[in-house]
Amino acid sequence: MTRKPKVVAEKKRVYTVELRVAGASYRQNETMDFSRRVNLGQSTKALTLRREPENEHDAHAIAVDDDTGICLGYLPARDCGTNVLAAALLDAGAAVEAEAIRVNVQGAHPWVLAKLTVTLS
Secondary structure (H helix, E strand, O other), X not given: OXXXXXXXXXXXXXXXXXXXXXXXXXXXXXXHHHHHHHHOXXXXXXXXXXXXXXXXXXXXXXXXXXXXXXXXXXXXXXXOOHHHHHHHHHHOOOEEEEEEEEEEOOOOOOEEEEEEEEEEO
């Protein structure tokens, strides 16, 4: 008599956080160009998180790049240590996805609101 293999459902936990990308106001041209491309359907809202462990200002720095690889800013260091946690997750190989929820280019200080989604098994 052969036994059927037992299927064990893998539990996954999904966490999300929304935050403003730091430094987008210093990259006004890049932020405005990203907004224009998204509005015209020439670009997706997908963002790439890129670790910069050699960053002279922050060893936990995580650059936030648009879908063409252009840096729009960084995960904020002052926002409850979001970049420290995200850096540890990225360094451990966790799946961390990011997308732009809103891009505001009105006024003197444009900003990008991003949603990060972390999936842990």
